[in-house]
Amino acid sequence: MHEMSIVEALIEQVDHELHRAGQERHVVEIHLAVGRLSGVHSGSLRFAFELLSPGSVVEGAQLNITEPRAACRCRDCNHTEPIDEMVAQCPKCGSGNVLIEGGRELTLDSIELEPYET
Ligand SMILES: [Zn+2]
Known part of the structure; x- marks a missing residue:
């Protein structure tokens, strides 16, 4: 373990x-x-x-x-959203150009x- x-x-x-x-x-x-x-x-x-x-x-x-929690920040639309699980796309615009912070x-x-x- x-x-x-x-x-x-x-x-x-x-x-x-x-x-x-x-x-x-x-x-x-x-x-x-x-x-x-x-x-x-x-x-x-x-x-x-x-x-x-x-x-x-x-x-x-x-x-x-x-x-x-972590946050997902989108480099295309500048949207930031707290997340509990890893995401590959911006929850708002669907762009894959995202940064996962924290x-x-x-x-x-x-x-x-x-x-x-x-
Ligand atoms: Zn976006």
Whole structure:
């Protein structure tokens, strides 16, 4: 499963960020952006996370996934439309001269740590 290696890399990245920041607090939440055209299934990602997080730095953390949409921009009629799936033609004029923007990202947006004990 492709998502397993993504989550492995993600956990490594979180670990790296925590070390770099010198943090030893627990991670309570991780925010991920998974573009709708990235080919990554967020359900499988959650499943992989459940399997891989125990014993790691993200054990017990919530996985928060947003799925940014892509946009199709037509170079002929200048029409721009948000899309959820790859398109080859402009939805308005049918031209094949289109640019697909965004929607392919797979990024770790933020890491939330537990509050400092007071
Ligand atoms: Zn068009």
